[in-house]
Amino acid sequence: MNKTKLQGHAAIFVAAIIFGANFPITKHLMPHWMSPWALTYSRFAFGAIAFWTLSLFVKKERVPRKDMFTLLLGSMLGVGFNQALFIFGLQYTSPTDASIVNTVMPIMAMVISFFILKEPITLKKAGGVFLGLFGVLCVILSAHVPAGASKSAPILGDLFCALSCLMYAFFLVITRDVSKRYSPVTIMKWMFLFSTILSFPFGYKDLLTANLFVSGSLNEWLSYGYLLVGATFITYLLMPVAQKRIRPTTIGMYNYVQPLVASVIAISIGQDEFTWIKPIAAILIFAGVYFVTTSKSREDIERELVEVKPALDSEDADRFQVEVVTQQINKDKKIN
Template structure:
């Protein structure tokens, strides 16, 4: 169903859904922190792809959707899978292991900034003056977050991993706009790509990390299920629903709400408090993402 033919949602419903999406993803940074107390990063990344992929494929098949039949489709899905749910997902978990959950959510929220840059480089998409200002502000915030005040090699490495995770996610997003996916439903695409990622991440984790540092219990199972289903499968399905039935500006609002919820949940659950540097850097990142996203969506509204 196209966005033109789908029934528009009431603005209050859109706001509620966008806030729900942002809250589910924002909470995920804190949940992953708890999971990492009981397992290793790559194994966690692999397990969450299995959980999310199973949920999405089950949902898609139950709705009568079919798996792709063309080899070329699987090749294009693999590129997206490798960039977003393999490389980006692995770097995300590795980064979260090294920095506070709230800071991780702020750095990860730079993805729309890299999407704008890659859209310009690969698709020739124009960046208007307002968008350019947003990019400058957002990357200035990233520089502040990555400044030495975070202290420690582990934190610096974590910030670097989270930035690279955002770049990889942005590339996969731009690639999906760049290439033709032959009318395959977004939910089916993500379900297949998650299983492709699991086929890489889990064997890699078993070889490089093993399972000696993993404690198998419900305290690990619950975070894995949350990271894979509510924070991944459910939010993706909700975003697809909102995108079809709301304006681009409304649908994109979650991009700058996610780090807000990420910081709030990290404070409420793990007593994490942002320092002045993180606070200033985070505000700049959110402001930059807001300007870039709204400048872009106005152009396509």
């Protein structure tokens, strides 16, 4: 493995671990220390401040109006709806279930890519979709809350998390072109700014009255800092680094790390219980995502055709030469 690919694998592996640990950490802050809206708006505002500050030290890029509209739509899908639905969903469900449902995102991206980007759906991909969806269904139908936990609605929470994945899948497809034209800092500074402005009426009051700012201990402040710096700023920087160095299908495979990290942490601190349905559902989803992410994409098929065409042309040329020689021999026989 060369140095460039190794950097890509390292970036996405670290991001997956950060995301996985974020499930139980965010769950710990809700709802006593911060409401879902307060946490969501915190991520938007902090992301906007962090990325705009970072943009002062990197090369400036001008974004035309057409691409700015795409960034606005991307901010609504990949930052706004995605993060809001995730945090609201996590309020009701367990960190383990939320992390397992989150692994279905590559499958959703594949289906959306078929309709928007005309990516082919092979039998292998279709089988992966059904396996993954069946695994998510197992999680949703078996959802529960451990004894002593706060009252919640785990089925609703799992559905919110699934919708969060759907929003992010649309985001990956819609912003595919602009992500290739601009740096991660340029893209993220505009997306987080748009999300901060649009969500201001809904989140600023909850943020100003959060219990964390009144009586939060060091443990809660560290958790809050992890959510902002780690699961928001660092991860949104690491993802583009990986995307430029390794294939998207390989990146999708690292989603497997998230439920493993989240489950270990959540079960160890009593936020969740181990049940037999969880590993079965996880295996189904993992198998589905594996089939989808290892299937051939449109680019793979087109690249293979380009590689095979010269060989076919060469074979056709040889065949033509043989036919010409054969015809000449038969002609000579007739003359003689």
